[in-house]
Amino acid sequence: MAAGMTVFESYLNRLDEGDWAESLVRILPRVHPVDSQATRIWFAFWPLKLRLALDGSPDPARVFKEFQLDGNPRLEEQIDASVGFLFGSAFWTEVKQAVVAHAEECSEPQETSLDAHVLELAGRLAARLQVEQSLLTGIVAVGVMVLRQVGLSSLEACAREPSPNGGPKTAAEVLKLRRGRGWKSLIWKSKKYRVAFDESVPESCYEALDGQDLSMASGSDPRDFRESDPRRVAGPVPVQCRSGACGYCWIGVLAGAENLSEMTSFEKRRLEYFGYAPPAEIARKHPAVRLACQSKCYGDVSILVPPWNGVLEGRAPAASTDEGD
Secondary structure, eight states: OOTTOOHHHHHHHTOOHHHHHHHHHHHGGGSOHHHHHHHHHHHHHSOHHHHHHHHTOSOHHHHHHHTTOEEOOOGGGSTTGGGTTSGGGGGHHHHHHHHHHHHHHOSOGGGSOHHHHHHHHHHHHHHHHTSOTHHHHHHHHHHHHHHHHHOHHHHHHHHTSOOOOOOSOOHHHHHHHHTTTGGGGGGOSSOEEEEESOTTSTTOEEEEETTOBHHHHHHTOOSOOTTTOTTOSSSSSOOSOSSSSSOTTEEEEEEOGGGBOOOOHHHHHHHHHHTSSOHHHHTSSSOSEEEGGGOBBSSOEEEEOOSEEOOSSOOSOOOTTOOOO
């Protein structure tokens, strides 16, 4: 066990990406629908592979160059901000404190599985807060991964400060809002759909025409977003090539995934190349991660822009024989 590290931290450090993936398969069915997709997105935005690459090199600048990273991939600098899109963020202060306490008190973590740790911790916290356990399961899983990536001291320091809580809406109200206009949007003469990119801010949305890809529609937004994110040079979704070659426009689809065109084999290959999602996620009918330039809009959608982009898997340039449609 590394000096100064708790038994639980050492246990987490022995688990690899495959262990986490297997545990998530067992955890996700226990997550409330309001946070099921959000939990998938969080784990896609903050992959363990990226953290291991940053921690394993004495030269972070070299990692940034090797993985062609842009934006901010450092979780320790945005722990609270990283969970803002989860409904469970309303309980984030209590979750951080509970994860810290579990890390300090757990003496024989190897006696149970990772998913059992998450479910047990979520159950205890749910009983104390008198809320449904399913509302806490996703955010607790996130909290344990945050501990794994940033370490106990960083999480403990963050846990001392209250986190911005979610709004007063219930899970049912959030799910209703995410359903958008539903069938009514199909009879709009203008055939324009609402694309939200930050549910916490009502004006954080833009319009997409029927069949228009999310990247092109984003570019029609005249507002300047560069102050909040230098990557957003043309609308709220970062973009470069708009052909699927660069992967710059990857997004999380929080709601309305069924209102987007199905993924082509080209988009699946590009997502695998960039390492933005594991094969099991890409194989889903409505995956949590898409390329905005390959996602044509046919209804209201709620998306999320990740804080970074890069190339975690492929190293060679994209094959020129691939076609974007």
